[in-house]
Amino acid sequence: MGRIQLKQVQKNFGDVEVIPPLDLEIEDGEFVVFVGPSGCGKSTLLRLIAGLEDTTSGNIEIDGADATATPPAKRGLAMVFQSYALYPHMSVRKNIAFPMRMAKLSQEEQDRRIEAAARSLNLTEYLDRKPGQLSGGQRQRVAIGRAIVREPAAFLFDEPLSNLDAALRVGMRMEISELHKKLDTTMIYVTHDQVEAMTMADKIVVLQAGVIEQVGSPLELYRNPSNLFVAGFIGSPKMNFIEGSKAAKHGAATIGIRPEHIDVSTSKGLWKGTVGVAEHLGSDTFIHVHGIAGCDPLTVRADGEVGVNHGDEIHVTPKSELIHKFNEDGLRIK
Amino acid sequence: MAREVSNKTKILNTAAAGTLGFFLFFPILWIVILSLKTEQDAIRAPLEVLFGSGWTFDSFGEVQERSDYFKHFSNSVFISVGSTVLGLLIAIPAAWSMAFVPAKHTKNVLMWMLSTKMLPPVGVLVPIYLIFRDAGLLDTRIGLTVVLMLINLPIIIWMLYTYFKEIPGEILEAARMDGATLRGEILYVLTPMAIPGMASTVLLNIILAWNEAFWTINLTAANAAPLTAFIASYSSPEGLFYAKLSAASVMAIAPILIMGWFSQKQLVRGLTFGAVK
Numbered sequence: 001m002g003r004i005q006l007k008q009v010q011k012n013f014g015d016v017e018v019i020p021p022l023d024l025e026i027e028d029g030e031f032v033v034f035v036g037p038s039g040c041g042k043s044t045l046l047r048l049i050a051g052l053e054d055t056t057s058g059n060i061e062i063d064g065a066d067a068t069a070t071p072p073a074k075r076g077l078a079m080v081f082q083s084y085a086l087y088p089h090m091s092v093r094k095n096i097a098f099p100m101r102m103a104k105l106s107q108e109e110q111d112r113r114i115e116a117a118a119r120s121l122n123l124t125e126y127l128d129r130k131p132g133q134l135s136g137g138q139r140q141r142v143a144i145g146r147a148i149v150r151e152p153a154a155f156l157f158d159e160p161l162s163n164l165d166a167a168l169r170v171g172m173r174m175e176i177s178e179l180h181k182k183l184d185t186t187m188i189y190v191t192h193d194q195v196e197a198m199t200m201a202d203k204i205v206v207l208q209a210g211v212i213e214q215v216g217s218p219l220e221l222y223r224n225p226s227n228l229f230v231a232g233f234i235g236s237p238k239m240n241f242i243e244g245s246k247a248a249k250h251g252a253a254t255i256g257i258r259p260e261h262i263d264v265s266t267s268k269g270l271w272k273g274t275v276g277v278a279e280h281l282g283s284d285t286f287i288h289v290h291g292i293a294g295c296d297p298l299t300v301r302a303d304g305e306v307g308v309n310h311g312d313e314i315h316v317t318p319k320s321e322l323i324h325k326f327n328e329d330g331l332r333i334k
Numbered sequence: 335m336a337r338e339v340s341n342k343t344k345i346l347n348t349a350a351a352g353t354l355g356f357f358l359f360f361p362i363l364w365i366v367i368l369s370l371k372t373e374q375d376a377i378r379a380p381l382e383v384l385f386g387s388g389w390t391f392d393s394f395g396e397v398q399e400r401s402d403y404f405k406h407f408s409n410s411v412f413i414s415v416g417s418t419v420l421g422l423l424i425a426i427p428a429a430w431s432m433a434f435v436p437a438k439h440t441k442n443v444l445m446w447m448l449s450t451k452m453l454p455p456v457g458v459l460v461p462i463y464l465i466f467r468d469a470g471l472l473d474t475r476i477g478l479t480v481v482l483m484l485i486n487l488p489i490i491i492w493m494l495y496t497y498f499k500e501i502p503g504e505i506l507e508a509a510r511m512d513g514a515t516l517r518g519e520i521l522y523v524l525t526p527m528a529i530p531g532m533a534s535t536v537l538l539n540i541i542l543a544w545n546e547a548f549w550t551i552n553l554t555a556a557n558a559a560p561l562t563a564f565i566a567s568y569s570s571p572e573g574l575f576y577a578k579l580s581a582a583s584v585m586a587i588a589p590i591l592i593m594g595w596f597s598q599k600q601l602v603r604g605l606t607f608g609a610v611k
Contacts, residue, residue, distance in 0.1 A: 050511060052507050052510070052511070071510070072507075072510045072511050073510055073511070073512070073513040073514065073515070074513075077511070078511065078512075079507075079508070079511045081504045081507070081508060082504075083502060083504050085502065085504040085505045085507065085508035086505075086508075087505065087508075087509075087522075087523055087527075088505075088527065089526045089527055098509075098512050098514075098522070099512035099513050102512055102513035102514050102515075102518055103513050146508075146512070150512070150513075
């Protein structure tokens with residue numbers, strides 16, 4: 001079981017309020033991602049759940065029991081740190097065994113769980129090495145192994161992939177997702193990378209300055225962002241925001257249109273501009289269009305290869321049913 | 335691209351470093367040479383000392399006959415090891431708490447401790463002498479152990495503090511998440527990771543205590559005198575005993591020099607206060 005509830009949880013560092021009172025519910029078995037720009041309080045929130053930071057006020061409940069004052073060791077949660085935080089003086093085997101050793105599990109049980117974890121994480125060959133002799137990806141897997149063997153109520157991940165190179169990151173992302181499917185245990189995952197959030201999460205919590213901007217499934221956030229911040233944060237490339245007369249036509253202060261929801265044509269269209277930079281990726285073409293009032297540059301994502309170059313004249317047409325409308329306060333107009 | 339250094343520059347640099355090293359080592363070499371001469375030869379002009387006289391081990395024999403080298407040696411060992419152990423008992427908890435549970439004034443406390451090293455020791459000689467006299471600690475090994483421990487305590491705490499600071503906080507947090515109690519955290523994670531740092535702290539402290547001369551000479555007479563006082567006893571006003579003084583010096587510094595030689599790597603790390611790895 002791993003149902004976690006935050007009730008009016010608040011955190012101050014000295015006089016600075018990092019997290020204003022906040023409520024959040026995480027269901028058992030859910031994969032929840034905290035996402036937001038750096039300094040938004042997402043890591044602090046995770047550390048509050050872990051018990052590594054004390055709450056200033058409010059309650060944290062784990063499986064219905066108040067855990068606000070419970071020390072981290074007793075909360076039954078396992079954490080994977082950004083820096084892996086492996087014990088450098090211990091072999092991989094001892095690293096993975098450490099939480100079980102602290103819990104005084106029998107040697108046979110320890111060995112059994114180590115073998116099982118090592119097998120599922122492809123670490124069997126490396127059990128007798130020290131962390132210093134492993135690559136970044138392997139170290140990450142050891143850190144995950146150390147978390148799995150505890151059979152925790154929930155896993156906490158603090159930007160676990162940000163020290164890995166791009167190719168490895170995609171691989172580990174899949175491994176963690178698969179792990180979640182297999183174990184069916186609650187996972188809370190902190191990242192600043194919205195691609196990680198979109199691909200892994202059952203539920204995304206978007207944070208800004210300690211405040212929850214929106215909670216929802218990846219597609220909900222993509223389709224119905226509740227405000228300008230979420231609209232701009234979720235989706236890559238970023239949503240285009242257009243102000244002025246074009247927005248007023250739709251009865252909004254700002255309209256947003258995603259780059260993939262714009263049609264391009266060299267002959268006719270709603271708005272006319274010139275191509276600034278065209279990025280040819282093969283599968284897609286990203287075109288940055290200049291000269292459109294209210295939005296400069298406008299980014300367009302066209303499927304496949306589009307033969308346009310710098311300086312070419314281009315016509316763009318947003319798909320009207322996919323235009324997002326926001327009022328003066330930046331909130332979505334339903 | 336790496337900076338190019340021509341062979342000529344390399345040779346010049348090596349020669350310069352060698353010359354400097356020789357100059358630094360020369361006094362020790364000269365003491366060793368003088369210790370192997372007779373008293374008459376030892377006071378002759380330097381070139382004659384080197385080339386115009388014979389070699390003999392007589393001075394060592396005479397020194398051992400006139401004073402009990404092993405008593406002084408055992409005093410030195412007792413005092414340097416004793417003050418180090420005593421110092422660690424105080425310094426480890428102190429450094430631990432300042433490194434991991436810093437308070438508002440931790441930095442000031444550290445600076446204040448270091449500031450005691452800026453005071454000339456002779457400034458507190460009289461009070462300490464009087465306290466020792468009244469407490470019956472003059473010329474005792476225990477008294478000397480305590481004084482040397484106090485003298486070196488700021489340095490040990492600083493060194494340990496720096497080493498503890500280098501241990502990433504996330505690793506200790508990981509231990510906490512893994513269910514370790516405070517005791518488990520210190521025993522299984524912190525201590526093993528701090529051992530290299532503690533080793534160099536111990537080494538440096540033993541060397542400092544071994545070589546300390548001011549307090550050892552001023553607070554001892556016959557019983558507790560370590561090797562530093564033993565050397566000093568050969569620079570007597572009634573005459574110059576260069577050869578015997580040198581022989582005594584060689585016997586006093588040899589143990590610590592040998593120890594230092596074998597633990598060079600640890601020492602360099604210790605002396606740079608954890609600045610290089």
